[in-house]
Amino acid sequence: MPTDTRPTKRSGTKEKILKVSTTLFSQLGYKGTSVRKIASEVGIRESAIYNHYKNKEEIFLEVAKGIFSSPFSLSSDEIKELATKGKPFLQKFALQHKMLTFDKMNENMFRLLMIELMQNRELRVQFQAEFHEKNIKVLSEGLFIMMQNSLVRSGDPMMVSYEFLSTLFYIRLQITLMHFDDLSTNSLSTHFEKHVDFFWESIKV
Amino acid sequence: MPTDTRPTKRSGTKEKILKVSTTLFSQLGYKGTSVRKIASEVGIRESAIYNHYKNKEEIFLEVAKGIFSSPFSLSSDEIKELATKGKPFLQKFALQHKMLTFDKMNENMFRLLMIELMQNRELRVQFQAEFHEKNIKVLSEGLFIMMQNSLVRSGDPMMVSYEFLSTLFYIRLQITLMHFDDLSTNSLSTHFEKHVDFFWESIKV
DNA sequence: GTCTATATTTGGATAGAC
DNA sequence: GTCTATCCAAATATAGAC
16 A cells, blocks of 8 residues: 555645634634634635634644643753752753743743633643643752752752742743834843843852 | 712712722633623623723723732832841832732732733733833832942842842732632742742842 | 613634535 | 535624613
8 A cells, every 4th residue: 555545634724723823822812813813814714614623612722732842851860960060950941941932932832821821720720730830840859959969058949949930930921021012132131141140149059 | 059069970880890890800801801791790781881981991991000000119218218227128028019919909900910911012011111110120229229238249230129029920920820719828928028038148248 | 870772793603515 | 625605692882761
């Protein structure tokens, strides 16, 4: 059987719907985005949408899947290795956040998260687990090692992680807001590095 | 003329509309809140709403006015006085944020802000000016004085203020999210104080 | 100032021809 | 898989009686 007999005809319409929807949802939110608008941008009629997705909700859920999927992560081994060096661990962590912040796709996802966070309980639960707790865990592991090695002053690793993470979040929020209005983020782009420098001075022994 | 001849008949309906709208907008956002729902909660018909407000937008703008109006502020004199003592300045500032966070009305306003921030340009501009810059200014003034008096290590007051403010914001966001789902914020309620303690240790000479 | 009735628009979704 | 046609529900808003 040399011929490709996959059932999916690859016209790409489904992918295009998803792409257009991602942009619209991240700019207008769930309620602000109509199936009409999606269809219009894709270049097909509303009814044709329903050949690919059961309803608007299904499109949104597909889009929302991408919110907490990060292209970056630190393995337990990487954490251990970097943490013994001290500052480079924080630098790496902050750099990953910076890259996410300036990545177009992740920016859309962050915007969508902010829009729907107050209106979607499931998203709040996921934010707590997939963003907050996950990041606190990674940071705590690193900081715990640094404390053991007397690289940083001792304290509650979770609490110190909280301090470090919260500023990264705020920088990301501000940059995302400015990008929305096509404002320059030059002055903010170095904030990630400045934050690491300030923080390291704060905790190093 | 002993009789009160004010043109406004004080039935209180207009105030009730505003109150109900505030709650609904802060829970469901602008698009999620219908005039129907507002009228129903107030206990009148939709059409009666229009005797008090021109349209839905006008109600929203009236509600939105309260977002950046804070019952707290620090005068220039208060800043100078507290800043010379060092830590008490930061404690006072953080305490004010804590009170805002746990005040029902301000919690609604913060929620509304978060919902509409990504969808309303005017709100983004106001957030930058009325929240971010205003707070950075107050903090910078205090920190500048502390640096002059050699109470804290020298550095860029604006940058240090940014570090301090961002964590307050993140704590507030988390608490607001948890209150939305009726979750206990016991473990978070002391974060404001812990943040001040940690931060003071970080910057004090 | 509130009501009933109604106009109008917008949005989600389906049926059936091609 | 896409189109036209259509339906239905929900939402904003207005007119006019009481």
